[in-house]
Amino acid sequence: MTSAGPAVPALDEAPDAGAMRRAMGQFATGVTVITTVTGDGQPAGCTVSAFSSLSLDPPLVLVCIDRRRAMHQHLTAGSGFGVNVLRTDQRELAVRFAGRGDDRFAGLRTTPGRHGIPLIDGAIAQIQCDLHAVLDGGDHAIVVGRVRQLATREGDPLLYAQGAFLDLPPAQWEGALADAQHEWLLNAPW
Numbered sequence: 001m002t003s004a005g006p007a008v009p010a011l012d013e014a015p016d017a018g019a020m021r022r023a024m025g026q027f028a029t030g031v032t033v034i035t036t037v038t039g040d041g042q043p044a045g046c047t048v049s050a051f052s053s054l055s056l057d058p059p060l061v062l063v064c065i066d067r068r069r070a071m072h073q074h075l076t077a078g079s080g081f082g083v084n085v086l087r088t089d090q091r092e093l094a095v096r097f098a099g100r101g102d103d104r105f106a107g108l109r110t111t112p113g114r115h116g117i118p119l120i121d122g123a124i125a126q127i128q129c130d131l132h133a134v135l136d137g138g139d140h141a142i143v144v145g146r147v148r149q150l151a152t153r154e155g156d157p158l159l160y161a162q163g164a165f166l167d168l169p170p171a172q173w174e175g176a177l178a179d180a181q182h183e184w185l186l187n188a189p190w
C-alpha cells in the first residue's frame with residue numbers, strides 16, 4: 001500500500017529551545033502541585049503541568065520532572081507522591097510551588113495521606129500514588145505512580161497554556177464551544 005500525500009520532511013536539525021517551548025505551549029493543560037515527603041520527613045512539593053493519566057488497569061498516572069530539581073531527588077527516592085489538581089482560584093499556589101520561597105507550605109491547609117504525604121485542602125482532585133517506575137525522559141524523568149486513593153471535589157480546573165494561566169469559566173467554554181460547533185456545522189461539506 002502506498003501512502004497518500006507528500007512525505008513529511010525529516011527534521012534534520014534539532015529545534016531551538018524557544019521554538020520547542022512555543023509549540024508545546026499551544027497545548028493547554030491543567031495545573032497540579034505534586035507533593036511528597038523528603039527522607040528526613042519534611043513536606044516537599046512543586047508545580048507540575050506535565051501530568052497525565054496513563055493506564056486504567058492497573059491504575060497509573062505519570063508526571064515529568066526536571067532532573068536538575070530537588071523534587072526529582074525527593075520523588076525518585078521516596079515511596080510515593082500526591083497529585084493535587086488545582087482549582088481556578090488556586091493560581092497563587094501554582095506560583096508559590098514554582099517559586100523560590102523558603103517554605104512553600106507556610107500557612108497552607110493540608111491533610112496527611114499515605115506515607116504522610118501532604119494533600120492540599122481544596123484541590124479539585126487528590127490522587128495518592130505509590131512510586132511505580134522512573135523512566136528516562138531526557139532532561140526530565142517520567143515518574144509513574146500507581147494510584148491507591150482518590151478524592152474529587154466540585155470546582156473548575158486552573159488551566160495553563162502559552163506560558164499563562166487561563167481564566168475562562170466553563171459557562172463561557174460552553175458558549176464558545178456551541179458557537180464553534182455551529183460554525184463547523186455551517187461549513188461542513190455535506
Ligand SMILES: Cc1cc2nc3c(=O)[nH]c(=O)nc-3n(C[C@H](O)[C@H](O)[C@H](O)COP(=O)(O)O)c2cc1C
Pocket residue numbers: 031045046047048049050051064065066069070071072094095097098099160
Ligand atoms: C505552570 C507551571 C508548570 C510547571 N510544570 C512543570 C513540570 O511539568 N515539570 C517540572 O519539572 N517543572 C515544572 N514547573 C517548574 C517547577 O514547578 C519548578 O522548577 C519548581 O521550582 C521545582 O521545585 P524544586 O526546585 O523544589 O524541585 C512548572 C512551573 C509552572 C509555573
